[in-house]
Amino acid sequence: MTAVLPEVAVPVPASTARRIAVRERAALAVLLAGTAVLYLWNLSISGWANGFYSAAVQAGASDWTAMLFGSSDAANAITVDKTPAALWLMDISVRLFGLHPWSVLLPQALEGIAAVGFLYVAVRRAAGPGAALLAGAILALTPAAALIFRFNNPDALLVLLLVVGAYCVQRACEPGSSRWWMVAVGVAAGFAFLAKMLQAFLVLPAFAAAYLICAAAPLRTRLWRLVGGIVALVLSGGWYLLLVELWPSASRPYIGGSQHDSIIELALGYNGLGRLTGDEVGGLGNMNHDVGWGRLLGSQMGTHIAWLLPAALICLGAGLVLTRRAPRTDATRAALILWGGWLVVTAVVFSYANGILHPYYTVALAPAIGACVGIGVSMLWQRRSDLRCATALAGTVLVTAVLAAVLLGRQAEWMPWLRAVVAVAGIGAAVLILVSGRLPRAVAGVAAALAVTACLAGPGAYAVATAASPHSGAIPSVGPGRGFGGGFGAGGGGPFDTPTPKPALTALLSAHADDYTWVAATVGSTNAAGYQLATGAPVMAVGGFNGTDPAPTLQEFQKLVSDKKIHYFIHAVMMGNWRSETSGSREAADIASWVQSHFTAVPVAGVTVYDLTAPHS
Structure with a gap:
């Protein structure tokens, strides 16, 4: 191929320059x-x-x-x-x-x-x-x-x-x-x-x-x-x-x-x-x-x-x-x-x-x-x-x-x-x-x-x-009709798909919301996001995005529950075997197990909810 040659300046009439x-x-x-x-x-x-x-x-x-x-x-x-x-x-x-x-x-x-x-x-x-x-x-x-x-x-x-x-x-x-x-x-x-x-x-x-x-x-x-x-x-x-x-x-x-x-x-x-x-x-x-x-x-x-x-x-x-x-x-x-x-x-x-x-x-x-x-x-x-x-x-x-x-x-x-x-x-x-x-x-x-x-x-x-095309979730995709990020959860949502709670559940979470710091807690940030966007009130994302962050710890969560800071816990299914996950913290799994063993599960609009103000007697 030919090499670049030095450019020679060619005068351009003012009218032509304006048109260009x-x-x-x-x-x-x-x-x-x-x-x-x-x-x-x-x-x-x-x-x-x-x-x-x-x-x-x-x-x-x-x-x-x-x-x-x-x-x-x-x-x-x-x-x-x-x-x-x-x-x-x-x-x-x-x-x-x-x-x-x-x-x-x-x-x-x-x-x-x-x-x-x-x-x-x-x-x-x-x-x-x-x-x-x-x-x-x-x-x-x-x-x-x-x-x-x-x-x-x-x-x-x-x-x-x-x-x-x-x-x-x-x-x-x-x-x-x-x-x-x-x-x-x-x-x-x-x-x-x-x-x-x-x-x-x-x-x-x-x-x-x-x-x-x-x-x-x-x-x-x-x-x-x-x-x-x-x-x-x-x-x-x-x-x-x-x-x-x-x-x-x-x-x-x-x-x-x-x-x-x-x-x-x-x-x-x-x-x-x-x-x-x-x-x-x-x-x-x-x-x-x-x-x-x-x-x-x-x-x-x-x-x-x-x-x-x-x-x-x-x-x-x-x-x-x-x-x-x-x-x-x-x-x-x-x-x-x-x-x-x-x-x-x-x-x-x-x-x-x-x-x-x-x-x-x-x-x-x-x-x-x-x-x-x-x-x-x-x-x-x-x-x-x-x-x-x-x-x-x-x-x-x-x-x-x-x-x-x-x-x-x-x-x-x-x-x-x-x-x-x-x-x-x-x-x-x-x-x-x-x-x-x-x-x-x-x-x-x-x-x-x-x-x-x-x-x-x-x-x-x-x-x-x-x-x-509409797009939702954490992993959107291009093309016609391929806009959804695909979730792995059921009922309570999954790590890549934000749940949309039904009116009955939204009403339950919203009731007395001003009396609590968090109206609910659930494992995973995208799960929490769906309930928060629906209610307009804070929902705690236990374990962060993947449910693998040590925040809060079990002891910290128990203290928050004891102090009446959190009203409900919402069951969520995370991707794969998150309960036995070796990468990252198990605190979210331990919190979920503790809630299940100390509080009563109540189905609300297809989602399992635990009232953290009413432990087993």
Whole structure:
């Protein structure tokens, strides 16, 4: 392939420049408006979505301590198993607009729109408006993005902050840039850590490599500014850890997801290295059993993210070859190192991680895929008269169309005609692209439009179907009619599915609620969430999310019952043999056994309830 040649500035008449600017702004407006419709339309269709986080938002919107720590309930028994940055934005939304599904989900939709906008401006600086428009459209139409930006998991804020950080890296690499751009990178990464802990750091090797290799500054300056970014990261993410560790434990909730009431343990263990090794004390391990290079294309994750993954890798490789002789500070190569490093490192980690890894996590790959495809396609298209570039571009279209047909076939009963249309259009577009350097400009433009349509039709249709379907539970999935997270519980709910109590049970729990600190207690945070959202009163999540945290201990629970702090205990079935679970604490199992042996079980609306104010005589 040919190397990049120095660009020669060609004067452009002012009127032409204005028309171009108007067209660019119009295209960006259409992109953002379309994204807004996709992410905001009928947003409340999913109800409380992930009830685990919605209950925490309910608590945080009514109690400042619960908001600060991310408590599961307003009485501050235990926190969620993440740092609470994403919850803070939802708490603010609920405080402004009141508690209902729309106000809980609104921040994530706005974060998605903002992420598309920031990706556009980042890619535009490196490869122009056409590449930026394609990159933004790919992000917006990725099914995992259409899922997460309409859901209340913390991945939405994580993705936005990482895209902002990548944009700041690009600005930091430019000639004459301020040292404050690397500080901004650190701040964005630090707050991304407060959204989803160590997952935020997967992009840091790419950030550092792009800056050190390509920044237009002497090496010493680059090193000092990188140190400044690291300091900003530590301060912007570490202040919260320090605050929680120094706060007296007796006056704050227990740190959910840890075994020793420690947010440092949570960050480094359950939400840190344990996700890589599978050694997560109190965790449930990786339930996908699909570790390996094919995981991202497999049955669990493929329809979430794989649609343009091979295309991104082809475009990344082609772009790096094309820029191999460019100056060290070339902006396009810097962007390729940045976004390509993000893509490769995150993809490898996701493919081989042995701990808990849900398919929707792959939304973190979507911005990098969009950027690599946008930049690479733009470069190859500009050089399409070179047969090698045309062949790479045609191969990208062909591979993408074939993969889309395969992924669509995994739910063959849904729009079966689309597979054939994508395959035929993709093959036809690939042939036209191969000879596009010899075609008239107008015909080549039609070929390009056909290629883009063929490549985006599959993920776009799947993204629309995802947005049109309700999603609930802790593990939502993309696609038509596949929005529910699947629970393992019965009657009292399960670890991945928030129960919806019937009116009789809600009325029972709500009666005399003001007389108790917690109207009820039950094992597992998602179980507790359902009853809390229904009653509007605190419900204690015994054992935290998985029921494996030692909070409260049996002795502490007995004291609370003796002091008339808890009214009812609700039986819950947790996943697998949680009573004999060796990973994590047995306190929840011991509490449940103690309740069953000392209080009378009463069936209420299909759920077993124990009145903790009336022990056996």
